[in-house]
Amino acid sequence: xxxxxxxxxxxxxxxxxxxxxxxxxxxxxxxxxxxxxxxxxxxxxxxxxxxxxxxxxxxxxxxxxxxxxxxxxxxxxxxxxxxxxxxxxxxxxxxxxxxxxxxxxxxxxxxxxxxxxxxxxxxxxxxxxxxxxxxxxxxxxxxxxxxxxxx
Amino acid sequence: xxxxxxxxxxxxxxxxxxxxxxxxxxxxxxxxxxxxxxxxxxxxxxxxxxxxxxxxxxxxxxxxxxxxxxxxxxxxxxxxxxxxxxxxxxxxxxxxxxxxxxxxxxxxxxxxxxxxxxxxxxxxxxxxxxxxxxxxxxxxxxxxxxxxxxxxxxxxxxxxxxxxxxxxxxxxxxxxxxxxxxxxxxxxxxxxxxxxxxxxxxxxxxxxxxxxxxxxxxxxxxxxxxxxxxxxxxxxxxxxxxxxxxxxxxxxxxxxxxxxxxxxxxxxxxxxxxxxxxxxxxxxxxxxxxxxxxxxxxxxxxxxxxxxxxxxxxxxxxxxx
Ligand SMILES: [Zn+2]
Numbered sequence: 001x002x003x004x005x006x007x008x009x010x011x012x013x014x015x016x017x018x019x020x021x022x023x024x025x026x027x028x029x030x031x032x033x034x035x036x037x038x039x040x041x042x043x044x045x046x047x048x049x050x051x052x053x054x055x056x057x058x059x060x061x062x063x064x065x066x067x068x069x070x071x072x073x074x075x076x077x078x079x080x081x082x083x084x085x086x087x088x089x090x091x092x093x094x095x096x097x098x099x100x101x102x103x104x105x106x107x108x109x110x111x112x113x114x115x116x117x118x119x120x121x122x123x124x125x126x127x128x129x130x131x132x133x134x135x136x137x138x139x140x141x142x143x144x145x146x147x148x149x150x151x
Numbered sequence: 152x153x154x155x156x157x158x159x160x161x162x163x164x165x166x167x168x169x170x171x172x173x174x175x176x177x178x179x180x181x182x183x184x185x186x187x188x189x190x191x192x193x194x195x196x197x198x199x200x201x202x203x204x205x206x207x208x209x210x211x212x213x214x215x216x217x218x219x220x221x222x223x224x225x226x227x228x229x230x231x232x233x234x235x236x237x238x239x240x241x242x243x244x245x246x247x248x249x250x251x252x253x254x255x256x257x258x259x260x261x262x263x264x265x266x267x268x269x270x271x272x273x274x275x276x277x278x279x280x281x282x283x284x285x286x287x288x289x290x291x292x293x294x295x296x297x298x299x300x301x302x303x304x305x306x307x308x309x310x311x312x313x314x315x316x317x318x319x320x321x322x323x324x325x326x327x328x329x330x331x332x333x334x335x336x337x338x339x340x341x342x343x344x345x346x347x348x349x350x351x352x353x354x355x356x357x358x359x360x361x362x363x364x365x366x367x368x369x370x371x372x373x374x375x376x377x378x379x380x381x382x383x384x385x386x387x388x389x390x391x392x393x394x395x396x397x398x399x400x401x402x403x404x405x406x407x408x409x410x411x412x413x414x415x416x417x418x419x420x421x422x423x424x425x426x427x428x429x430x431x432x433x434x435x436x437x438x439x440x441x442x443x444x445x446x447x448x449x450x451x452x453x454x455x456x457x458x459x460x461x462x463x464x465x466x467x468x469x470x471x472x
Contacts, residue, residue: 112292114273138273
């Protein structure tokens, strides 16, 4: 049993994204466009977690993401932890950090917002981090954490 | 010199000017607001100044608003500019499915300044980001209408002699009324005391009350509209209560009458108090108020001309002598 678990878990080089809320796991997969990767990607969900109750985890072999890319997931998984693995060792570990501004990641919830009616990128300012409150740069409406929809 | 080269030169100059767009009242500092009111006052004394000779101002009204459009076009005409544009999107290429971006890029080839009204919120902000010429927002859905706020501020200063330390009572639809929200934001610099008078359904949203608390602005909230409030007021800002805001029409009928101002309610008002309204009014100010010395809403509307002249000059970086 122990051996089998290790076979899935072991990662020689790459990125492990841990502490993803189970409800956000597949959104993270979409946001990072993991379906386009050709290397090995291991996805686990509904694992027991002391912090979250149930959590998701993603292991991506041989890929490291630029900070600005990986930090985008903070909008749906604000306490996700990024582990960088080199030669089976964790060489870097940090919680994702929500950037001050989100460009073309989140959809505006206001149907009368220009960004929902014109082919254009969205732009949001982070007004509060915990809980997350975003403000649409264009229509100036706020979006609460529970209302966040990805583009 | 070929006209193509001259055109290029003009365009480069205008690209630099585009920081002068006005989308939201919060784009302006206290100093800018005060300066703009001084400029508006010059136009109040002499509205016909041909400072825009040879310039072209476009008024793009993607939704109709005759009152605002006429005010802008009069402002541009009295400054000596030529005006192009449309007053209804159904007659423009928007009806053929053209994007806002394409319309703005096309018009910016012809005009030195674009004044636009659009039914979608954020349209003016987006236009200001893509346009090589300055944009003045003449209303974007329920979001912003900064030239209305400037004319309100001008009128308040004109009637009270100052913007500082005034008691401002806002009545009617405080929930959806963008004019009261923008006025509240702009007044933050001038130490006001606010009275918010509205029925339960249309009270001032929490975010604006929080805005006041964060800045130490005093406010009182009440559902009672009567002499107690009116007698301590310097500016009585009335707004329209719209039937479509109510799910219960009985409630609308009740509220409509409770928040109607009549001449008899004004007997104890300060002599300097003035009643303002963004117009058009329906029933919220009785006709008998018009003949009292407190009524000032028609003069207020006229001030829109001077405020817009000042804002057009700001957008084009023109000094007003
Ligand atoms: Zn928006």
